[in-house]
Amino acid sequence: MDKLRKRRGKYRSKTALCVIFVIALTIVACTGNTPTSTEANKTAAKDTVGVFVPPDTSTIPHDPFGDMVRYGRELVVNTAYYIGPEGTVGKYLGNKMNCAHCHVDAGTRPFAFNYFSAHARYPQYRGRENKILTLSERVNNCIERPHSGTPMPLDCKEMVAIVSYIKWLGANVPVNQHVKGDESLEIEYPNRAADPEKGALVYAENCVSCHGKDGEGQWTPDSATYIYPPLWGKWAYQHGSSPSRVVKLARFIKANMPDKKATWHKPFLTDEQALDVAAYINDDRIHPRPEKKNRKIPDYPNVATKAIDYDRGPYSDTFSELQHKFGPYKPIVDYHKEHKLPIIW
Secondary structure: OHHHHHHHHHHHHHHHHHHHHHHHHHHHHHHOOOHHHHHHHHHHHHHHOOOOOOOOHHHOOOOHHHHHHHHHHHHHHOHHHHHOOOOOOOOOOOOOOOHHHOOHHHHOOOOOOOOOOHHHHOOEEEOOOOEEEOHHHHHHHHHHOOOOOOOOOOOOHHHHHHHHHHHHHOOOOOOOOOOOOOOOOOOOOOOOOOOHHHHHHHHHHHOHHHHOOOOOOEEOOOOOOEEEOOOOOOOOOOOOOHHHOHHHHHHHHHHHOOOOOOEOOEOOOOHHHHHHHHHHHOOOOOOOOOOOOOOOOOOOOOHHHOOOOOOOOOOOOOOOHHHHHHOOOHHHHHHHHHOOOOOOO
């Protein structure tokens, strides 16, 4: 009996120590013992305040308009299936990417080329075309450029459905207004040019597992579309598309990439890494991409409204095409400020 009591005593002592240890760990975890972690959480929570929250799909009305909205969302998510090269209702796309590859989460993710304020702000002036575009024309603009496709009829069911979905998504956005989260995430520009060689290292470490060594993307098992889209090559977005500009792509990358690691309020890459990898992806000297030949009207015919990171002149300033593409961007911005020229990204 004495031996048994001693064993029980030892067991109770060990159990008590384990309980104390677990309680201590729990207290540490619950109280956020690491100040940096607590501060990061506070910052993240503060950053999300005021960000536009799109409506839940369960609130789409069950009426003719709601049916069109649901179809529009389906088209955004599964674009290639419906209107791709082998589309079931039309063959308008030149590749098998979906709208949701760029307009992430069916256009509902903050700082990810979303649709939050699109319906509220169109028709609007577009410098690339130097004209006022309707929202339907802007949809076709995407079909023609990132998808290397053919415009849909403006009154066809698929166009009406996509525009209806975009209208429903941003119904609470005031006319001609922006909401927090509908634009690109701001980044700081270093006092150097974006470096494709450094970007190649960032790509190899963070991007190649999804987008492939040769930027070819990752197919679905049936090759009907992509899990992750191609970033250069024959089936990628065209030159002149928004992602083909280094700053435009870098802002998207910082807010969203690598997938499942980065969020806009907790980026994974630094600003410089995002710029470098965007420069590597968009370096036309090593990465070819589709380009529409003999375009009737060149991009940005009005040089005063040309985006700073657009890489083909002429320009309203004195900087080279190479600097406009890769930077450094601060001298260009300073020049535009000094000469009262627009600063457009």
